[in-house]
Amino acid sequence: MPELSPMVYVVDNDVSVRKSLQELIRTAGWQPALFASAEDFLSYPSKVRPSCLVLEVMLPGLNGLALQQQLAGARADIPVIFITAQSDVPMSVRAMKAGATEFLAKPFNEQELLEAIRFALDRSRSQQAAVAEMAILRARYARLSEREREVMALVVTGLMNRQVGDELGISEETVKTHRGRVMRKMQASSLAELVVIDTKLQDTASSSRESAQE
Numbered sequence: 001m002p003e004l005s006p007m008v009y010v011v012d013n014d015v016s017v018r019k020s021l022q023e024l025i026r027t028a029g030w031q032p033a034l035f036a037s038a039e040d041f042l043s044y045p046s047k048v049r050p051s052c053l054v055l056e057v058m059l060p061g062l063n064g065l066a067l068q069q070q071l072a073g074a075r076a077d078i079p080v081i082f083i084t085a086q087s088d089v090p091m092s093v094r095a096m097k098a099g100a101t102e103f104l105a106k107p108f109n110e111q112e113l114l115e116a117i118r119f120a121l122d123r124s125r126s127q128q129a130a131v132a133e134m135a136i137l138r139a140r141y142a143r144l145s146e147r148e149r150e151v152m153a154l155v156v157t158g159l160m161n162r163q164v165g166d167e168l169g170i171s172e173e174t175v176k177t178h179r180g181r182v183m184r185k186m187q188a189s190s191l192a193e194l195v196v197i198d199t200k201l202q203d204t205a206s207s208s209r210e211s212a213q214e
Helices: 015-027 038-042 064-074 089-097 110-142 146-155 161-168 172-186 191-213
Strands: 007-011 031-035 051-056 080-084 102-105
Touching: 007 015, 007 038, 015 031, 015 110, 031 038, 038 064, 051 064, 051 110, 064 080, 064 089, 080 089, 080 110, 089 102, 102 110, 110 172, 110 191, 146 161, 146 172, 146 191, 161 172, 172 191
Parallel strands: 007 031, 007 051, 051 080, 080 102
Antiparallel strands: none
């Protein structure tokens, strides 16, 4: 499917800033979506597409840093570019440590902002591609039987078919059959590729467990 037009969200309570950024973003070939508050932005139904958020820190109600914290979970594929006229070092450090791609003081250079947006959109594309890839791998893994998963877990450690059979109490010929099914279902063309797939699945599972514990 063709990629949807990149979306640049702008959250700023200053209407003049929103209007100027709207024109700048359109001229660059992206689609702008403007909001006067963090609450308005959060209520907007977004689609999966390359996107980023140009965000004022000092907002009425939910401020920019608090919004960034909320996005870190459910909408982590939307990189944040902060803009503000009231910046200080601790504020910018906090924003960058939380994952912001840029922190620009008003008035900012338009070219500098455009470069920041391009970088953020590239990051969004990469993150969304990674998410899509993992969804495919998890779907393939879900098709494996319990025995096939056991065989896969041992095969990727480097054990030979006979050794896998000894571990599971099955014949070497049965291991070969299960191994072949694993390779087909996971669409792995080689053992090396299967190892890479398993590593990605394990890393994702580990990250999910760590996030759940936080």
